[in-house]
Amino acid sequence: MSLIVQKFGGTSVRDAERLRNVAEIVTDTYQQGNDVVVVVSAQGDTTDDLIAKAEEVNPRASKREMDMLLSSGEQISAALLAMTIEGMGFPVVSLLGWQAGFDTTTDYSNARIKKVNPARIRQELDKRRIVVVTGFQGVNRFGDMTTLGRGGSDTSAVAIAASMHADLCQIFTDVDGVYTADPRKIPGAIKLETISYDEMLELATLGAQVLHNRSVEMAKKYNIELEVLSSLTRRRGTIVKEESKVEKMLISGVAKDDNIARISIIGVPDKPGLAFKIFSKLASKRINVDIILQSIGRNGTKDISFTVEKSKLEDAIALLQENAEKWGASNIVSDDNVTKVSIVGAGMESHPGVAAEMFEALFSRSVNIQMISTSEIKISVLLNKADGERAVEAIHEKFFETA
Amino acid sequence: MSLIVQKFGGTSVRDAERLRNVAEIVTDTYQQGNDVVVVVSAQGDTTDDLIAKAEEVNPRASKREMDMLLSSGEQISAALLAMTIEGMGFPVVSLLGWQAGFDTTTDYSNARIKKVNPARIRQELDKRRIVVVTGFQGVNRFGDMTTLGRGGSDTSAVAIAASMHADLCQIFTDVDGVYTADPRKIPGAIKLETISYDEMLELATLGAQVLHNRSVEMAKKYNIELEVLSSLTRRRGTIVKEESKVEKMLISGVAKDDNIARISIIGVPDKPGLAFKIFSKLASKRINVDIILQSIGRNGTKDISFTVEKSKLEDAIALLQENAEKWGASNIVSDDNVTKVSIVGAGMESHPGVAAEMFEALFSRSVNIQMISTSEIKISVLLNKADGERAVEAIHEKFFETA
Numbered sequence: 151m152s153l154i155v156q157k158f159g160g161t162s163v164r165d166a167e168r169l170r171n172v173a174e175i176v177t178d179t180y181q182q183g184n185d186v187v188v189v190v191s192a193q194g195d196t197t198d199d200l201i202a203k204a205e206e207v208n209p210r211a212s213k214r215e216m217d218m219l220l221s222s223g224e225q226i227s228a229a230l231l232a233m234t235i236e237g238m239g240f241p242v243v244s245l246l247g248w249q250a251g252f253d254t255t256t257d258y259s260n261a262r263i264k265k266v267n268p269a270r271i272r273q274e275l276d277k278r279r280i281v282v283v284t285g286f287q288g289v290n291r292f293g294d295m296t297t298l299g300r301g302g303s304d305t306s307a308v309a310i311a312a313s314m315h316a317d318l319c320q321i322f323t324d325v326d327g328v329y330t331a332d333p334r335k336i337p338g339a340i341k342l343e344t345i346s347y348d349e350m351l352e353l354a355t356l357g358a359q360v361l362h363n364r365s366v367e368m369a370k371k372y373n374i375e376l377e378v379l380s381s382l383t384r385r386r387g388t389i390v391k392e393e394s395k396v397e398k399m400l401i402s403g404v405a406k407d408d409n410i411a412r413i414s415i416i417g418v419p420d421k422p423g424l425a426f427k428i429f430s431k432l433a434s435k436r437i438n439v440d441i442i443l444q445s446i447g448r449n450g451t452k453d454i455s456f457t458v459e460k461s462k463l464e465d466a467i468a469l470l471q472e473n474a475e476k477w478g479a480s481n482i483v484s485d486d487n488v489t490k491v492s493i494v495g496a497g498m499e500s501h502p503g504v505a506a507e508m509f510e511a512l513f514s515r516s517v518n519i520q521m522i523s524t525s526e527i528k529i530s531v532l533l534n535k536a537d538g539e540r541a542v543e544a545i546h547e548k549f550f551e552t553a
Numbered sequence: 554m555s556l557i558v559q560k561f562g563g564t565s566v567r568d569a570e571r572l573r574n575v576a577e578i579v580t581d582t583y584q585q586g587n588d589v590v591v592v593v594s595a596q597g598d599t600t601d602d603l604i605a606k607a608e609e610v611n612p613r614a615s616k617r618e619m620d621m622l623l624s625s626g627e628q629i630s631a632a633l634l635a636m637t638i639e640g641m642g643f644p645v646v647s648l649l650g651w652q653a654g655f656d657t658t659t660d661y662s663n664a665r666i667k668k669v670n671p672a673r674i675r676q677e678l679d680k681r682r683i684v685v686v687t688g689f690q691g692v693n694r695f696g697d698m699t700t701l702g703r704g705g706s707d708t709s710a711v712a713i714a715a716s717m718h719a720d721l722c723q724i725f726t727d728v729d730g731v732y733t734a735d736p737r738k739i740p741g742a743i744k745l746e747t748i749s750y751d752e753m754l755e756l757a758t759l760g761a762q763v764l765h766n767r768s769v770e771m772a773k774k775y776n777i778e779l780e781v782l783s784s785l786t787r788r789r790g791t792i793v794k795e796e797s798k799v800e801k802m803l804i805s806g807v808a809k810d811d812n813i814a815r816i817s818i819i820g821v822p823d824k825p826g827l828a829f830k831i832f833s834k835l836a837s838k839r840i841n842v843d844i845i846l847q848s849i850g851r852n853g854t855k856d857i858s859f860t861v862e863k864s865k866l867e868d869a870i871a872l873l874q875e876n877a878e879k880w881g882a883s884n885i886v887s888d889d890n891v892t893k894v895s896i897v898g899a900g901m902e903s904h905p906g907v908a909a910e911m912f913e914a915l916f917s918r919s920v921n922i923q924m925i926s927t928s929e930i931k932i933s934v935l936l937n938k939a940d941g942e943r944a945v946e947a948i949h950e951k952f953f954e955t956a
Contacts, residue, residue, distance in 0.1 A: 166606075166609040166610050169610055170610070200629065203569075203629075203633060204632075204633065204636055206569040207569050207572055207573070207633050207636050207637040207640065208636040208637055208639055208640035210640070211636035211639060211640070212636070212639055214646070215632050215635045215636045215639065215647060216632075216636075218628065218631070218632040218635070218647050218649075219628070219629060219632035219633065219636070221628070222625040222628040222629050222632075225621065225622070225624070225625040225628070226603065226606070226622060226625050228621070229607075229618050229619075229621040229622035229625075230606060230607065230610050230622065232618045232621070233607055233610050233611040233614035233615070233618045233619075233622070234610040234611060236611055236614060236615055236618065237610060237611035237613070237614070243617070244618060244621050246621075246698070248651075249696055249697075270696065293652055293673065294652075295649070
């Protein structure tokens with residue numbers, strides 16, 4: 151008997167018909183003799199509807215009250231899924247984040263899971279019940295409802311899997327696995343059988359949108375085998391685990407991320423410690439910085455450029471402008487008309503020519519590169535947004551279609 | 554500084570405009586220097602919408618999962634009201650039933666409050682925050698969500714008032730007080746300034762629908778002063794407290810309850826103990842019995858008739874039929890085409906002629922009486938449903954309009 155955690159997103163539970171479909175997947179898994187813990191997101195548009203209601207009464211509602219409001223969404227979907235499973239004659243119980251032992255930090259709307267105490271889940275499984283848990287939420291040390299932020303339900307599922315040493319954590323979504331590129335845009339995209347945590351992590355961070363990076367990080371840390379699969383096709387998906395078996399492949403995927411903006415701090419004094427000051431200031435406001443590029447000092451000054459999530463651009467600019475004078479910067483400029491295209495692959499570590507091939511592909515389509523960033527298994531380039539699609543096509547063709 | 558508990562029903566919080574109106578009442582009370590705890594029901598149609606969703610996936614969903622589902626309704630309204638108050642610049646925090654310390658019995662969908670531990674509410678009030686609490690819900694000893702059943706939010710409000718020794722508990726509703734009869738139907742109905750707990754209790758039980766009887770019982774037990782008033786008019790309402798001041802009035806109101814059915818058990822042996830067996834059996838299934846009438850024994854058998862809530866009729870009949878043979882009953886018949894009309898008034902204790910006047914009023918309109926039940930401050934009659942309106946008119950005229 152295995153313990154399997156299954157996570158279903160908002161589209162998968164959006165109405166009675168889809169709930170029935172999910173209930174069938176869950177009860178099939180249960181009937182095969184497994185213990186099953188199900189993690190659900192809010193139904194389809196529920197979260198948007200609730201946000202609209204909040205906007206109407208107070209466009210600047212506190213994050214604490216937003217979390218109170220939004221966490222009702224998963225409560226509804228969890229109860230409805232449990233009822234659907236009941237209707238099929240299986241023993242089941244739904245649990246809220248706080249009942250399922252989700253202990254989080256106090257950062258409303260973007261809390262992190264500190265630990266999961268699965269005592270109640272364990273107790274219900276011991277009664278041979280299917281356990282449905284609300285994703286995306288927990289409770290903080292004040293006893294207040296918190297939500298986990300984007301992709302939170304994936305993280306909830308992996309956290310349960312980790313705390314209970316589950317044998318498999320299945321993430322059901324509307325794609326049937328991880329592809330070498332976005333299959334809706336690149337017809338030649340290939341589904342991967344397996345991918346390593348690190349590759350998946352780079353792809354998640356880079357906007358592949360299949361799994362949220364926090365969930366992959368946690369899966370890697372606790373060595374939880376993940377499967378990304380579709381709730382509609384019942385086909386095997388892509389397994390994410392420590393060692394990828396696709397060693398023959400140089401890279402495992404191409405990803406594009408439009409949710410990005412570039413900021414440049416112009417003409418700061420060329421002396422030590424300034425980068426530290428700038429980036430720790432941003433970090434203190436939870437603004438994550440991605441690609442960083444620093445010009446070589448000239449005439450005693452230099453420029454520092456970096457990228458941030460588009461939604462954080464306004465906050466970042468405000469923060470930088472507050473401090474610009476103190477740092478001696480002459481100007482702060484930004485551009486949100488950019489995109490980041492990346493290739494990821496454990497194989498590139500031992501193949502130094504990968505970057506050159508990527509740049510060649512871009513050059514062949516006259517795509518200009520603004521910034522470059524590399525890690526052991528990833529190469530990212532910042533481009534004009536208009537060049538994004540073309541760049542992905544060119545790169546995918548180069549690595550996957552010209553065999 | 555006083556501590557005031559204010560309860561608003563579903564209609565009062567049904568949309569952004571009504572939420573704003575409620576927020577104004579609450580913040581006015583706060584600005585007058587009071588500590589304010591607000592208890593809210595789910596918005597307008599939320600509960601019905603959720604029930605419809607449940608019906609769609611499983612018409613026979615367990616009560617436990619129904620409570621999980623429905624308790625999200627108050628969560629939404631509480632968060633939205635808190636946001637509205639925030640938007641007006643006041644410190645506020647919303648709390649769910651379990652956060653507010655509502656400890657209930659395990660009867661899902663019809664739980665009773667065992668105790669309220671108001672530590673968290675107290676802590677928030679000490680920070681000078683307005684506290685918005687979800688009505689209608691709590692948590693049982695398994696750590697599961699429970700709901701309190703019909704009128705539960707009134708009870709939640711009174712329970713908080715009792716546990717915190719509040720100075721006043723205001724129940725805002727869509728009528729502006731307690732009337733001598735339903736003002737929508739009897740144009741001459743008079744609003745009462747005050748009414749005693751006992752009178753209110755009889756009126757509530759008898760279908761006046763202004764306050765739920767559980768809330769009045771609790772208010773009486775802990776001597777909490779209640780005010781029933783409208784969230785729209787800002788006029789003084791009716792005060793419910795130990796001693797009514799309307800001593801000049803013989804009776805304080807006429808009420809009609811259509812939500813009732815009559816059951817007769819025909820031809821049971823005329824021996825001791827049977828009534829006990831029948832009614833304890835019904836009580837064990839939580840079926841409340843109201844008017845009871847037992848015929849005089851004849852030929853060794855007798856008939857027992859009584860009334861139950863209409864929704865419990867089916868369950869009651871099933872239960873009785875199971876046991877009919879054992880009890881030696883020859884037949885069980887029922888009639889749900891009945892209504893109960895009652896008059897309530899502390900004044901009638903010292904005026905023995907009240908019952909005669911009531912019967913005279915009914916006789917003057919040719920209304921036939923099926924059953925009669927009296928208490929110290931109440932007289933109820935069971936009538937054909939078709940006679941109900943006419944009976945109320947006749948009685949109200951007799952006692953209130955013929956001065």
